[in-house]
Amino acid sequence: MKRKLVVIGAGMASGRMLEQLFELDPDAYEVTLFNGEPRGNYNRLMLSPVLSGEKTYEDIVTHGDDWYAAHGVDCRFGEPVVRIDREKRVVHSNRSSAEYDALVIATGSAPFIIPVVGKELPGVVTYRDLEDTNAMIEAGVAGKDAVVIGGGLLGLEAAAGMAARGASVTVIHLMGHLMERQLDPAAGYLLQRDLEKRGITVHCKGATKAIIGHGHAEAVLLEDGTVYPADLVCMAVGIRPETRIAVDAHLEVERGITVDDALRTSDPHIFALGECVEHRQQLFGLVAPLYDQAKVLARTLLGQEAGFQPVQTATKLKVTGCDLFSAGDFAEGEGREDIVFRDPGRGIYKRLVLENDRIIGVVMYGDTNDGSWFYGLMKDQTDISEMRDTLIFGPAFQGGAQPDPMAAVAALPPEAEICGCNGVCKGTIVQAVQNGATTLEAVRATTKASGSCGTCTGLVQQVMAFTLGGALVEAPSGMCKCTDHTHEDVRRLIRSMGLKSIPAVMQELGWKSVGGCHSCRPALNYYLLAEYPLEYSDDRQSRFVNERNHANIQKDGTYSVVPRMWGGVTTPAELRAIADAAEKYDVPMVKVTGGQRIDLLGVRKEDLPHMWADLNAAGLVSGHAYSKGLRTVKTCVGNEFCRFGTQDSTGLGIRLEKLLWGSWTPHKVKLGVSGCPRNCAEATCKDVGVICVDSGYNISVAGAAGMELKETEHLASTPSEDEAVEIITAFVQLYREHAKYLDRPYKWVAKVGLDWVKERVVDDLDNRRALVERFEISQSVYRRDPWAEHSTPAETPRWAPLADLTLEAAE
Amino acid sequence: MTSFVDIASLDDIPRQGARVVRTSAGCIAVFRTMDDRVFALEDRCPHKGGPLSEGIVHGDRVTCPLHNWAFDMNSGQAQGADKGHVRTYPIRVENGRVLISAELIARRAA
Ligand code: SRM
Ligand SMILES: Cc1cc2nc3c(=O)[nH]c(=O)nc-3n(C[C@H](O)[C@H](O)[C@H](O)COP(=O)(O)OP(=O)(O)OC[C@H]3O[C@@H](n4cnc5c(N)ncnc54)[C@H](O)[C@@H]3O)c2cc1C
Ligand code: SF4
Ligand code: FES
Numbered sequence: 001m002k003r004k005l006v007v008i009g010a011g012m013a014s015g016r017m018l019e020q021l022f023e024l025d026p027d028a029y030e031v032t033l034f035n036g037e038p039r040g041n042y043n044r045l046m047l048s049p050v051l052s053g054e055k056t057y058e059d060i061v062t063h064g065d066d067w068y069a070a071h072g073v074d075c076r077f078g079e080p081v082v083r084i085d086r087e088k089r090v091v092h093s094n095r096s097s098a099e100y101d102a103l104v105i106a107t108g109s110a111p112f113i114i115p116v117v118g119k120e121l122p123g124v125v126t127y128r129d130l131e132d133t134n135a136m137i138e139a140g141v142a143g144k145d146a147v148v149i150g151g152g153l154l155g156l157e158a159a160a161g162m163a164a165r166g167a168s169v170t171v172i173h174l175m176g177h178l179m180e181r182q183l184d185p186a187a188g189y190l191l192q193r194d195l196e197k198r199g200i201t202v203h204c205k206g207a208t209k210a211i212i213g214h215g216h217a218e219a220v221l222l223e224d225g226t227v228y229p230a231d232l233v234c235m236a237v238g239i240r241p242e243t244r245i246a247v248d249a250h251l252e253v254e255r256g257i258t259v260d261d262a263l264r265t266s267d268p269h270i271f272a273l274g275e276c277v278e279h280r281q282q283l284f285g286l287v288a289p290l291y292d293q294a295k296v297l298a299r300t301l302l303g304q305e306a307g308f309q310p311v312q313t314a315t316k317l318k319v320t321g322c323d324l325f326s327a328g329d330f331a332e333g334e335g336r337e338d339i340v341f342r343d344p345g346r347g348i349y350k351r352l353v354l355e356n357d358r359i360i361g362v363v364m365y366g367d368t369n370d371g372s373w374f375y376g377l378m379k380d381q382t383d384i385s386e387m388r389d390t391l392i393f394g395p396a397f398q399g400g401a402q403p404d405p406m407a408a409v410a411a412l413p414p415e416a417e418i419c420g421c422n423g424v425c426k427g428t429i430v431q432a433v434q435n436g437a438t439t440l441e442a443v444r445a446t447t448k449a450s451g452s453c454g455t456c457t458g459l460v461q462q463v464m465a466f467t468l469g470g471a472l473v474e475a476p477s478g479m480c481k482c483t484d485h486t487h488e489d490v491r492r493l494i495r496s497m498g499l500k501s502i503p504a505v506m507q508e509l510g511w512k513s514v515g516g517c518h519s520c521r522p523a524l525n526y527y528l529l530a531e532y533p534l535e536y537s538d539d540r541q542s543r544f545v546n547e548r549n550h551a552n553i554q555k556d557g558t559y560s561v562v563p564r565m566w567g568g569v570t571t572p573a574e575l576r577a578i579a580d581a582a583e584k585y586d587v588p589m590v591k592v593t594g595g596q597r598i599d600l601l602g603v604r605k606e607d608l609p610h611m612w613a614d615l616n617a618a619g620l621v622s623g624h625a626y627s628k629g630l631r632t633v634k635t636c637v638g639n640e641f642c643r644f645g646t647q648d649s650t651g652l653g654i655r656l657e658k659l660l661w662g663s664w665t666p667h668k669v670k671l672g673v674s675g676c677p678r679n680c681a682e683a684t685c686k687d688v689g690v691i692c693v694d695s696g697y698n699i700s701v702a703g704a705a706g707m708e709l710k711e712t713e714h715l716a717s718t719p720s721e722d723e724a725v726e727i728i729t730a731f732v733q734l735y736r737e738h739a740k741y742l743d744r745p746y747k748w749v750a751k752v753g754l755d756w757v758k759e760r761v762v763d764d765l766d767n768r769r770a771l772v773e774r775f776e777i778s779q780s781v782y783r784r785d786p787w788a789e790h791s792t793p794a795e796t797p798r799w800a801p802l803a804d805l806t807l808e809a810a811e
Numbered sequence: 812m813t814s815f816v817d818i819a820s821l822d823d824i825p826r827q828g829a830r831v832v833r834t835s836a837g838c839i840a841v842f843r844t845m846d847d848r849v850f851a852l853e854d855r856c857p858h859k860g861g862p863l864s865e866g867i868v869h870g871d872r873v874t875c876p877l878h879n880w881a882f883d884m885n886s887g888q889a890q891g892a893d894k895g896h897v898r899t900y901p902i903r904v905e906n907g908r909v910l911i912s913a914e915l916i917a918r919r920a921a
Pocket of ligand 1: 552553554555560562591592593594595596597599625631632668670685703704705706707708744
């Protein structure tokens, strides 16, 4: 007599298991199949092509009515099982019940719903079954606004599908880059770029706060205040095993239903497979291992010996035009090595992670043809030491395509500016070379490119080499070991290629390392925030400690705190607040600095936000004594008090400091304003100095009194204070836009020449105004007190230790 | 076998950053990498005692904030020309929680 097998869930895993079972022994079992969905087994993976319109539901049915009939399966579709009676061995739905000798639970998983206001509004769907898919098709067909929460595999397939149908789609992703579990930042960047090319908006680092709407979803609100309109919201933030009936039946359940190698649960009559199980602490979310489980379970049910052995699986994204492949473990680690290949021109990124001469991880974007070959080598643990040098080029390589060091330059449009000093663009250089200028000297003579400050020489040579089809004559040394491009070239390429994130720069300019180093990351962060003040968001983790913590670190790990004293002027109330803070936080030293203000030295990190809050309360803000930014504006007493004073030097100093504070610059910037040529504010050894005279203001720049001592050089004279302020602002902005990171103004001016600077900030009035305008745009973001931002109730705890185990030991 | 104690949520530590844990054996820097791995190192640079927790994290390396010595966080070994070693401690992440070696609670100051 046939034994009775009941299966709960007609999904991918149980479907494959039944096929195997009937194949091995068609007569062993009489099968009853319950399914929550009102239909039998279809290929869930193919919902994405159904969504995008490439397939229909009928195309993806794997087991039709006749298949079930042919195998005598008693189908109870649309009948979710609500209870398992283990004692009597009966399962119940709300409509019927069935006895079993063996029971298989294959309930898959349930989408995770983030607990935000509005999550239950109509118009909010998940992405798991045909009903969800149809809801999204509807949204696309009607050309509505759709928001997908979650930038993982499922979310992106949902987004691409709806976009293909005509919806205008935004993806909100909590992490810094898309698919962060399968991709590293470089591949995540390329993926984002490709999605954006097809009109999908991507918002990374976005935390959903609420779904807004009256009776139906209308918009999604993020923590940062951004609002995206949404007629449909798809939540695709993850899944968790569907274990409810197993829990109710008191089977052993951890995160999933616990099974052994034979896929038996804690009850010997009950088995489980698919996404609902947990096997050796592991959960499953892709079908490949589930198919292995299906094979094993079919054998187990027939009393044969079989054991499930999970293997690593590879991920691909089923979005046409986004070619990615990822498998294994691609974390860096001791004894692990990376092989990185970037082809910026063709948008290709490949990375292999090796350990003991074996591949343990693969990430590829743009060209994934060799994915399965690498995957095979990885699964078989093949020793690759013999082919290590050419491995990354794949099986076809024997002297094939090498990475192209000139790809970035080759990809530049002809109108991209190469030489900033003389305004020469790529097309002009290419033409000059084609007309016979084949040496650098000749190019300089005919186009003036690289003829002034010379910092673009490397780029000019690359354009020449690329035009001539030859190799570089002499490569200038790169900004660090991660790249061969110089600082200046990187700045120019960020601008001309429109690169807006650190991963974008690293990919498009062919960085040789995976994530940069302590030397290039702060520089890139600066270049990006200076170029795109409104779009780029500062990367705190790419900053040196002082700028990250808004205080100067001391040799013993404590910090110094320097409040701003505008133009060196203070009040009794401010002094009292500083004195109170010094006492309250046991500050070991209070010192007057060389910059006309007061330094509180030796403050503990966890006290910083508290001290800032106290100082803020008295109206004091950060003095940025730690920043590559505006430091101090030293002033003298001027005509208000001094018998020699010609103008209000104190007032001008304060005005300049209030205008310039908070701005980030390539290196620090200090100003001095003296009321007469006696120069008590030492203005002539500052980055910018103003000497007031009877007829007005003498502005000089590019001084220094640090490691080098240098007197300022005269930039301009003007009778008007307003014009003086305008010229100084324009100078600072020009410096911000052009100097190499960590060059003080005097070094930069020495490279570009004072005349070049004068032309732009003094003579050319339109250009001066444009510079001032760009400075103001940047200041609309950065003229803010960082102390106030970091001493909020939410931020303050982050400055204290994570845990104090000394206390626990004492308890 | 090492036993572990739960000290915090992984999200309390910024990616490519660190937080400090105070123990009777001194301060321990708990790092989180871009790809969510964690490392626990003594928070004292062997050069001149700099707080490594304030360094720039790149890959599985950290660069000391005071004079730029770089360390491999897996082994605690100084990289490049610099010679030195920082003590490392067992640490791991489970279900989004950070667990650190329980010996750090028990131990008295040496
Ligand atoms: C606090 C102060 C000394 C004092 O007690 O007076 C000071 C302290 C430091 N200076 Fe300075 N400088 C201070 C005024 C100066 C001055 C005088 C001035 O500004 O009029 C100079 C010369 C003028 C100049 O900059 O050209 C000066 C030239 C430097 C230099 C050399 C810069 C150069 O381009 O050559 C450095 C090194 C650097 O920045 O790379 C430096 C770096 C430093 C650092 C930040 C070292 C560091 O990176 O940790 C010191 C922090 C000490 C600490 O633990 O807090 N400090 N430093 C002064 C703070 C002024 C303020 O209110 O913000
Ligand atoms: C849109 C989409 C695209 C995907 N793309 C890929 C891909 O490209 N590659 C890949 O490897 N994987 C992909 N997956 C994942 C893959 O589909 C799953 O891993 C696989 O379907 C899991 O199989 P399963 O049998 O465990 O669960 P499911 O296929 O989900 O089947 C479970 C069934 O059980 C039913 N059920 C639940 N509770 C009960 C109950 N109490 N009573 C009765 N029935 C119940 C459910 O209604 C469901 O029909 C994708 C998933 C989705 C949603
Ligand atoms: S001169 Fe400046 S950098 Fe040197 S010890 Fe004094 S404060 Fe420090
Ligand atoms: S103290 Fe760390 S490098 Fe000097």
